[in-house]
Amino acid sequence: MPVTENPDKKLKELGKNTLKQIEKEKNPDIELPIRVLSNIYFDEKSGLVRLGDKISHRTYLNVAHTRKFMQTLMVAAECKKIIDQDVTTSIRDLYYALKRTIPGTKENTVEYQGESDPIIEDLEAALDTLRERLHLQADRKGYVAGPIVVNDAGDRINCAKMGSSGWAIPSNVEPEVITFEKCTADFLIVVEKDAIWQRLNQDKFWKKYNCLILTGKGQPARGCRRLINRMHKELKLPVYVMTDADAWGYYIYSVIKQGSINLSFLSDRLGTPSAKFIGLTTRDVAKFGIPKNVTIKLNKGDIKRANEMLKYIWFKPKEWQDELKHMLEVGYKLELEALSAKGIKYISEKYLPQKIKDKDFLP
């Protein structure tokens, strides 16, 4: 499903429809896609986690809905206002802009940010749009280096000339703000950790292998996933993901690849199904002779999580089943930094080159 390019119109419609219902003395009703596991499926054809077509109704004259109904219209109204003013704001600012005491009562419109954040996602799903198009931004993190020139809000940024810091990935990377002017890279490596990114940047790995290196600093923010998606789609760059060899790392990979349950309505925009996993795996310990004392013993939570992942449809490929079973068998996990036990530059001079040469990827 295409994402609406003009949420302004949809916001107006939402308002008009509600008004019409009130004028007809009907119970005002907003239709919302249901965003829980029961309405999610894995679309094997596209390789994406997708939202089903179950719909819920949020109505005004339902005591359980009234407060959320009001909040939904308030968020919609505030978005309309900031779009009209052509400004962008943070989701925390939005919360403060909405917060007020309802006249004649002691009740506040919103009490804490945890109330307004899910309403924003509801609205994105209902209007089939992106938060960024509603002029809202969330936390940002992550950096890029390599042979690409981006245009960021009118400024040309050459990511091959960004020193030790790299280009900081903004919250909003939609084409209205970020365009790719030129890219000569052959592929993109996404690294879980900034320290590893800095290692690769210092070793000029991106220069030697003519690639881009990107880190999301842990679980990538939306802007970061969207950027990976756009770099793959628009620049045809193959994407390789490098994380720790643990359940959290494999989960990060799966979110980059297939999308997440919570934002399943955005999988087309945030997921990159053809991404491949370049490492780290527990099989690498033997393959690369990594000393055992830098591995970390699995705890109860790790074991439970690995057993759950074995059942996930997106970890069904035999290579993943093998890796997860092997992890449970040997009883350890390990972090990317463990490669330092073989030497500070081992990751850029031996580990990654060998992985790339052997095409030693997991699907």
Add this chain to the structure above:
Amino acid sequence: MPVTENPDKKLKELGKNTLKQIEKEKNPDIELPIRVLSNIYFDEKSGLVRLGDKISHRTYLNVAHTRKFMQTLMVAAECKKIIDQDVTTSIRDLYYALKRTIPGTKENTVEYQGESDPIIEDLEAALDTLRERLHLQADRKGYVAGPIVVNDAGDRINCAKMGSSGWAIPSNVEPEVITFEKCTADFLIVVEKDAIWQRLNQDKFWKKYNCLILTGKGQPARGCRRLINRMHKELKLPVYVMTDADAWGYYIYSVIKQGSINLSFLSDRLGTPSAKFIGLTTRDVAKFGIPKNVTIKLNKGDIKRANEMLKYIWFKPKEWQDELKHMLEVGYKLELEALSAKGIKYISEKYLPQKIKDKDFLP
């Protein structure tokens, strides 16, 4: 005290001295400045938190010291190695590079990163050097925008042309990596929160007021504090700090201004004693007509903290005593985002301009 520009020499000396002690069959001994509250004082003349001259001895033939003694020499040896190789590494990588099982035992040299991190600080203090000079780097965060051209590891970066993202502050901002090529700004505003920085950047506040805007994203990392220090010293920029009106925000300000207890041996390099506090204060609520419902009630911890801060020597100026007492009196705190209740652009169009015009700063 000047920071040693050549830690390589000092590392060699440390090794030679230890060897000499062993050859003379003496108990090997490393002298370390004591880095706890009892050896800290506030130097009113410089306005900095400073380390006293109490020294402790870490000796090999003391069961309580043996492990730490070994770790100290291991960290020193590894630093010497990476300096010789001219590479930089993260403190996490260092931990992994050191971790191994001691032959003939089941004991590991280091068990977790919490063991190696304080050793690095010990070594910095003992050798009178900076972690960055030992080629170690820690987490980085924070961004800068405005009329300054920096040279970052050989690349020229114009912070007035960095789009929506800004220049990402690297871990190491020492003159070996970062130099200032040109700066035409009149002052520097340090903002606690990235969302507020993005607001100011989007409104091109730095252009209108010919200043730099910098955010440390919460408690600033070392690199960020060092950059503020260098911008003030080398570029003669007055520094104004903007945080939430709460104990945590005021603490962030005090660390930027006076330095911290833990890194008191680096206060000259990390502190900026002439920094001023531009806001937010609880007095601003009445001054700017901020609605009461966006204030947050103080909890027990806030009250305890405010009472402690009233006694700190660096919060003794009457303006701070007044602010802290006022906070306790009205019983609330507030975040910078609370200004959004007056309008999204209120902070850049009304609040900050008024503060600057009235020179309404706290010392």
